[in-house]
Amino acid sequence: MPKVQTLQWSLGSWQEFATHITNQRAALEAFSFPFTNAIAEILGIMIRQISSQNIQTGVITVLEVCYSTGTLALVPDTLRKMLDPASLVNVAYIEQTLIPFVPTLKQFIVTHKVPPTFAPYAGIFKSILMQWISMVLGPRPRDIDVPVTIMQNTKCGCSECRDMVNFFKQDGGEAHSFNRIGATKRKHLETKLQTYGGRNAARWSTIVGSPQGLQVCLRVALWQTADLFVEPLDNKTCSISSKATMEVPSSTGC
Ligand SMILES: [Zn+2]
Numbered sequence: 110m111p112k113v114q115t116l117q118w119s120l121g122s123w124q125e126f127a128t129h130i131t132n133q134r135a136a137l138e139a140f141s142f143p144f145t146n147a148i149a150e151i152l153g154i155m156i157r158q159i160s161s162q163n164i165q166t167g168v169i170t171v172l173e174v175c176y177s178t179g180t181l182a183l184v185p186d187t188l189r190k191m192l193d194p195a196s197l198v199n200v201a202y203i204e205q206t207l208i209p210f211v212p213t214l215k216q217f218i219v220t221h222k223v224p225p226t227f228a229p230y231a232g233i234f235k236s237i238l239m240q241w242i243s244m245v246l247g248p249r250p251r252d253i254d255v256p257v258t259i260m261q262n263t264k265c266g267c268s269e270c271r272d273m274v275n276f277f278k279q280d281g282g283e284a285h286s287f288n289r290i291g292a293t294k295r296k297h298l299e300t301k302l303q304t305y306g307g308r309n310a311a312r313w314s315t316i317v318g319s320p321q322g323l324q325v326c327l328r329v330a331l332w333q334t335a336d337l338f339v340e341p342l343d344n345k346t347c348s349i350s351s352k353a354t355m356e357v358p359s360s361t362g363c
Contacts, residue, residue: 197240
């Protein structure tokens, strides 16, 4: 076996190499080849190649090698790469990388017939959920925090601001989409939301397209959704039920 540490291979190449020597395992071991050590070494290299930039494909590729080679002892190290403290300070990483990865990881363990309540998956899903709550959802608002007055203070009479006021009065439900208003109006609304404390009451995101739009969700509504997931934790059942864990509310659009 070459000095593998010196090889600058991609994850895909390492996976092929691991598959190759696994297929040849019996023949190699007949010549005293240290199969188990070699695979562990390869997996160690692969795990170090996982970063926030390739977390989705990287984790799945390495997990595939863990399972195909029977090296399940390195599954926890692989999953821990998702929760690298340096990445977790980045809200965009949690929102745009980590949360969207949950269904993919769920599909992986379903394929491998692993119950999602099994360690280390249950702990990872729980940690992702808690990161989402603390970093993205923010503190739980009190009902009286829904600032009906916020948008009324904008002193702007344009139709979008009037719609926004009505939305905060909850005439418009828990979420409101300002469709196809264009970038200028979108920025206008975002400025008003930022200036008058909208972050305390809502989250918003651009509706991509031409012209652009803006979707606004009340945080109270988001927390009502989150409660479905958080309560099992508060009850110390551990284990947040697998179903809840898998369905982190990532599709709010906000
Ligand atoms: Zn306005």
